[in-house]
Amino acid sequence: MISPKEVPPNSRVLTMSIDDEPVDFRDGETIYDIANRCRREVPSLCYDPRLEPFGACRLCVVDVEGIKNPVASCTTKATDGMVVRTKTKTIEKYRKTLLEMVASENRNLDINQLSGYSSQELSELLDQYSTDNKRFIGKTSGKSNKDDKNPFILRDYDNCISCYRCVRVCAEQEGDHAINIINRGFQTQISTEFGNDLRDSECTFCGQCVQTCPTGALSDKKALRAKESPGEIKKTRSVCPYCGVGCAVDILTKETKVVGIQPAMDGPANEGALCIKGQYAFDFVSHPDRLKKPMIRQDDGSFRESEWEEALQLAANGFQEVADDYGRHSVYGIASGRAPHEAAYTMQKFIRSNFGTNYIDNCSRS
């Protein structure tokens, strides 16, 4: 079985021309995919490499010899001997006009980067084409749904350009079908079943719609809590701390604080997906309950803070005394299934090298 995006490796190798250069491709590939592979920067707003091509925004138009009108490259399969031009003056003019029409839908182009992984796509393209949302002024579609009280996903459809990436990622990637498109034309609206809040839909708050939204119409409410915080946004690649799937994430930080999580689109185990825990349950990192100093139990049973040296020495003495009094088989170690290898490795080494026993286990039995 093959995924829809894969091209059968045994399919025929054909040749076409892109911007006057001969290019090999496999039967079944789209012009957009081939052009991308050849590092032609064909713009698009409705394209997400994980999803079926959709052809909504038309920005990926290219010139194909023998065809009068420009064609949407994301939905057009290449054919043998095809001659394609990706950057003619006419095409670029078309694109600019199309972009201005798409942007005319949007009231706000200044979208905070914390909104989501793809949130800058529209504004970056407008910059690239040195234009804005002012050329076409008139009717707009989408109705903000900012009063959905969920604490994770901001639904401001004033900024929606009807690319349907959110609807498609929910259906094709997540398989939840929580949101869909209702009405047509300027009345088009992304909605849940019966227009309910997300909590009352099939939504699992995985956040994939937020991360694929190219305009910030869907934004990460939790990350945006930090939009006024000082400092640049920094991304650090790591792995989610919850289950064993091992989804790769980018940790978003400002100065010394974690402000958000984004899925790694190239994460080998998750390919851009996360779940509610990995996406939104990160506040424990900076929670005031975190232990900050070693704690030592006092005679009355309560704990007091201590300096490291005192606590370490006391811990070492305690193990030594028990081993001396009861023998080396009286000391046991339980390693964590949550901490990294270095923790588990030193735990087993602690038991084996200090006491010469195999009295070590982890939490996998419960």
Next chain:
Amino acid sequence: MEHPDVIFAIGTNMTECHPVAATRLKKAITRGAKMIVVDPRETRLAKMAHLHLRIRVGSDVALLLAMANVISREGLLDDSFIKERTSGSSDFIKHVEEFTPDWAANICEIDAKLIEEAAIIYGKGDPAAIYYTLGITEHICGVDNVQSLCNLALMTGNLGVTGGGINPMRGQNNIQGAGDCGAVPSNFPGFQPCSDPDFAEKFSKAYGRSIDPQKGITKVAALNQSGQEGPDGIHAMLIDGENTVVTDPDKKHCEKALGSLQHLVVIDLFMTETAQLADIVFPATGFAETDGVQTNTERRVQRLRAAVPPPGEAKPDWWIISEISKRMGNKQFEHFHSAKDVFNELCSLSPIYNGLDWDRIENSEYQWPVPEKDHPGTPRLHEKEFKNGKGLFTIIGYRDPAEVIDEDYPVWLTTGRRLQAYHSRTQTGRSAGIDYLLNEETLEVNPKDAIEWQLKDGDFVEMSSRRGSITIKVRVTDKSPQGTVFTSFSFASVPVNILTGSGYDPVTDTAELKVCPVRIELVN
């Protein structure tokens, strides 16, 4: 995970516990794969299944024996695979003859036709993949359950092929890694058995002191022996990042065990219920603060990176453990100056990691075993041959759970997890917004049972087992089958593990957390 033709998911609530893995199964289904789900509860995964077998909790072995019976009867055996790569097949085939679907239907409390259908779909799958989680292992017969699954995969040749296999979904981010690193009583790092004198000698030499050439005891045994008089007594423990008293069965027993220790040291992020019993608690660095390595459920060795400084004076676990050791006069930890030093030592001593080092895992592309430097890693195990030679069929019989329902405890309780909460909620419970979706624990009761027991949504009941009782709010839902109730162990206010702990698997000491007879009474 997107490749199987047939998916056999048993004892796994994947949409809630491994949601991202479940998305891959959903894609396989969209592409035409058939899914069989075995689960007493109607989980979201079960709703997506072509066939849902709502067997009685703890009756898995009976179901799997009958499936083997049908596969054999229908001639769905992979004869060449059986001949070339397995042994013990004829005894096994003979053994399963008597375990008919009618026999199993009685035990599993489902229609025999469903068992036939499941066996035929699985047997014809090319390839067919098995996915399981703790619904299989947390039983007194957890090992029997897993071996029964192996039997099915062996007889149909579904091992060592893309989209096939037996795939356990690991529950914690690095539970696989803890095993890889040798934090188990039976193996040194890299699954080198402690009972093999050659390995005991290898590690004795590496660690500069003689190490017992036999297995240690399990955590369950250690807790049982805590504070005990005589040579078996355990009197000191070092616990790293585990909230033992909330997540383990039989909470009272566990608290008593830890309370009886002369010396208990806990390393954690928070003052957990377990840390409160300690003599000394050390503050550890956590997610986003620690450089390190972890292995996921597909054996992928991935890098963790620190993005922010830890709070206060918190330190990495490896540093804390090393510093304690140094103060016991141990010179073996003096060269650990960074996570890199520790990981590289692990690689040097573990054959499955021999080809790796800190720099090589930068991009997380390796799945172990990676035996030498230019090895590409191993996405599929058992491709051409099994590590230990031939695949062995195991002769298994059905056993009842440790406790079965009776007049005093007439209802089956099974426990598990929920999407929005992780284990004892020390982390998800401290993250803003999660409460909006899940702010309390409830007991899921089938509507027919609710009528019979005169309960309605929102009532509080006292639920008791032979070990204790708790008070919990009722939620009436079709998710639970008649005669079985469900709750999670995540909320400290509903400490369900006071009730559990009826028995343990004799081989692994894994607790029977999935089956516990209880009595339910309305609280006024």
